[in-house]
Amino acid sequence: MTAPIIIVGAGQAGLQAAESLRSEGYAGSLTMIGDEPHTPYHRPPLSKAYLLGEFTAAQLAIRTPEALAKKGIDLRTGITVSAIDRATKRLRLTNGDELDYAHLCLATGARPRPLPLAGADLDGVFPLRTLADTQAIAARLPSASHVVVIGGGFIGLEFAAVARKLGKAVVVLEAAPRLMPRAVTPMMSDFFRDLHIAHGVQVELGASVCALLGEQGKIAAVHTGDGREFPADLVLVGIGILPNAELAQQAGLECQHGIIVDACSRTSDPSIVAAGDCTARRLADGNLLRLESVQNAVEQGKSAAAALLGKERPFTANPWFWSDQYDIKLQMVGLAAGCDRTVVRGDLAARKFSAFHYRGRKLIAVDSINSPEDHMPARKLLDLGLSPAADEVADLSRPVNALISR
Amino acid sequence: MPRITYIEPSGNQTEIDLPEGWSLMQGATSNGVEGIEAECGGSCACATCHCYVESHADRLPAPSETELSMLDHVAAERRPNSRLSCQLKASADLDGMVVRLPICQS
Numbered sequence: 208m209t210a211p212i213i214i215v216g217a218g219q220a221g222l223q224a225a226e227s228l229r230s231e232g233y234a235g236s237l238t239m240i241g242d243e244p245h246t247p248y249h250r251p252p253l254s255k256a257y258l259l260g261e262f263t264a265a266q267l268a269i270r271t272p273e274a275l276a277k278k279g280i281d282l283r284t285g286i287t288v289s290a291i292d293r294a295t296k297r298l299r300l301t302n303g304d305e306l307d308y309a310h311l312c313l314a315t316g317a318r319p320r321p322l323p324l325a326g327a328d329l330d331g332v333f334p335l336r337t338l339a340d341t342q343a344i345a346a347r348l349p350s351a352s353h354v355v356v357i358g359g360g361f362i363g364l365e366f367a368a369v370a371r372k373l374g375k376a377v378v379v380l381e382a383a384p385r386l387m388p389r390a391v392t393p394m395m396s397d398f399f400r401d402l403h404i405a406h407g408v409q410v411e412l413g414a415s416v417c418a419l420l421g422e423q424g425k426i427a428a429v430h431t432g433d434g435r436e437f438p439a440d441l442v443l444v445g446i447g448i449l450p451n452a453e454l455a456q457q458a459g460l461e462c463q464h465g466i467i468v469d470a471c472s473r474t475s476d477p478s479i480v481a482a483g484d485c486t487a488r489r490l491a492d493g494n495l496l497r498l499e500s501v502q503n504a505v506e507q508g509k510s511a512a513a514a515l516l517g518k519e520r521p522f523t524a525n526p527w528f529w530s531d532q533y534d535i536k537l538q539m540v541g542l543a544a545g546c547d548r549t550v551v552r553g554d555l556a557a558r559k560f561s562a563f564h565y566r567g568r569k570l571i572a573v574d575s576i577n578s579p580e581d582h583m584p585a586r587k588l589l590d591l592g593l594s595p596a597a598d599e600v601a602d603l604s605r606p607v608n609a610l611i612s613r
Numbered sequence: 614m615p616r617i618t619y620i621e622p623s624g625n626q627t628e629i630d631l632p633e634g635w636s637l638m639q640g641a642t643s644n645g646v647e648g649i650e651a652e653c654g655g656s657c658a659c660a661t662c663h664c665y666v667e668s669h670a671d672r673l674p675a676p677s678e679t680e681l682s683m684l685d686h687v688a689a690e691r692r693p694n695s696r697l698s699c700q701l702k703a704s705a706d707l708d709g710m711v712v713r714l715p716i717c718q719s
Contacts, residue, residue: 249654256655265632266639267654274645501652529658536679538658579679583660583686608685 209235210307211281212515213298215288215454216314217241219250219501220483222269223508224312225280231516237280238306240298242287245338246272251501253341254365255531258348259372264338291458293476310478310515313466314508315451317484317499322357322444326419331426332442335362344443351375351441355429357416359386361530363445364399368532370441371406378437379403380414380429389447390528392543394562395574398555399532406533448499450485463487465497470521472511480514482507488522500528525572525589527582538582541572541589550597552607553578561585561607563600570594584608615708620667621647622716631703637712638662638699648714655699661718663687664698669710673701689715 212228214221217239225239241247248267256262275282290299291311298306319334321327331351333344344366354370356363359381370377379386385396386403400410411431418430419442429437450465461467461475465487472480483504487495506522513520527540535558546564553560553576561581564572570593573585584607588595595610614630619641621627631640641649642662650661660683666673673696676684680700684691698712 251654251656262655266635266643268643269654270645271643274643277645501654505650505652529653529656531656531658536658577679578682579658580682580685583683 210296210309211236211238212310212312213306213308214239214312214314215298216312216316216451216483216485217243217245217247217282217284218314218316218483218504219247219269220316220485220504220508220511221312221314222247223505224314224480224482224511225275226278227509227512228515229278229280231512231518233512233516234279235309239275239280239282240286240288240300241282241284243337243339244285246270246275246282246284248338250336253338254335254362255369257341258345258366258369264342267338288454291454291479293458293478296478308478310480312511312515313455313474313479313481313485314483314504314511315454315485317448317450319444320447320449322416322419322446324416324419326421326426327444329419329421329426329442330424331440332419332444334444335366336448344441347441348373348375353438354378354441354443355380355437355439356443356445357429358445358447359383359410359412360445360447361387361390361528363443364403364532365530366443366445367403367408368406371403371408372533375441376409377407378409378411378439380411380416380431380437382413382415384413386410386412391539391574392546392549392562392564394549395537398576399537402533402535402558448484450487450497452485455479455481455485463495465495467495468507470510470523471514471519472507472522473514480511482511498526500526502527525586527586534577536577536579538575538579539572540582540586541570543572543574546571548597550600552581552601552603561600563597565594565597568594581607584611587611615703615705615710617703617707618709618711619646619648620711620713622714623647633703633705635703636699637664637701637703638697640703641698641714646714648718649698650718651699652719653699657683657697657700660684660687660697662698663689663715663718664696664701665692665713665715666694666696666701667711667713669707670694672706676700687715688717688719 466481561575575582653659
């Protein structure tokens with residue numbers, strides 16, 4: 208029997224790679240190894256619907272074990288790979304086993320960036336990345352009254368919205384001068400600050416956390432550098448993620464803040480591809496792009512499967528993201544960093560608008576608030592490289608869709 | 614549990630007994646029914662869980678404004694009976710319902 212294709216990681220990217228291998232005609236042996244005890248599950252609802260009790264854990268599963276078995280995907284859960292020996296094409300597992308591979312797909316994901324402070328390990332301080340993290344938070348939430356969120360990014364703000372809906376007092380501490388500074392423009396940061404304040408969240412910007420204080424091993428307060436104290440019985444730490452690239456790095460694959468891949472998800476080893484949060488993709492201009500999103504996992508998973516079958520399927524679409532906070536749906540396409548002009552379509556006060564971001568005359572990104580009718584065609588505009596003029600995008604009498612088929 | 618019949622793009626039919634409260638998307642994807650992508654996991658953010666409702670349409674709640682906007686941008690043909698399956702929740706009324714999945718989602 209020939210050695211299998213092994214996928215290390217059983218998240219969205221790993222699953223996509225496995226299923227794309229099958230749909231593209233690979234009939235050989237296929238093993239997927241996950242370090243969590245679960246079948247692949249949807250992570251996005253963890254910080255939203257799941258914590259609100261709208262979904263059960265079973266509803267998060269992307270596939271049942273039976274559905275995977277039917278496709279001939281041998282899923283092994285609760286197993287961690289400790290080393291890749293590229294010379295002999297063999298994986299070493301932490302349980303001492305060894306597995307030979309013909310080809311490897313690394314979909315090892317990412318882990319929460321730890322808070323490098325004393326007290327970060329106190330009872331009641333949580334990251335939010337996995338189902339287990341979320342279940343631990345869900346178990347603590349009912350008895351919590353003072354929630355402090357460290358980090359005003361997507362995860363922190365989505366959690367803040369959930370905690371407010373559940374009636375908790377919520378403080379968000381963000382070290383930067385504005386919310387979601389890496390992901391959105393200042394205008395959108397201000398919009399979300401106002402939104403959270405209107406919902407009763409205490410938003411503290413420029414607030415760098417210097418200590419977490421406990422009582423009898425339990426979190427009691429968070430201290431900021433300016434000498435303030437915020438009482439807390441539940442702390443959510445959402446200060447970004449670190450790509451799980453160590454396995455690849457130790458095996459000598461090219462890595463830099465992630466496993467370096469090309470547009471077709473190929474690594475520096477022809478037998479190994481990589482997909483999802485663990486990667487840093489080399490762009491045509493030579494720069495590296497790290498994306499943390501479902502779309503990235505799915506697209507790179509598809510590209511990785513194609514590459515293993517000798518086909519080129521480059522991922523070139525513009526990145527898109529979404530976030531749900533209260534009754535607001537944010538949908539973004541493109542990357543707004545470097546924009547020098549923003550045109551607003553719609554009404555900020557009515558919380559229904561889109562911000563079209565330009566660099567020079569080139570449209571580079573569109574952020575939509577409660578406006579999926581703008582977001583979906585905006586994806587097409589950007590992927591086609593179209594840059595409608597400012598007065599056209601601001602004209603509410605004409606749908607964005609009409610700007611495509613000119 | 615209400616029983617839902619899914620007709621895959623190939624014509625293959627699968628019947629699934631869905632726990633009440635589960636979305637039709639969750640029932641289909643978790644059981645490996647072909648023809649639904651559901652990239653966003655049921656957040657009504659991606660329009661890749663499009664389906665055609667072939668029966669029981671009168672027992673469904675009307676689509677939200679967000680769902681209607683997303684339906685304008687599904688990849689396959691939009692028809693009067695188009696819905697996003699992540700927004701359809703299984704209930705006893707829907708026992709025997711049939712949904713058809715489109716040829717493409719993205």
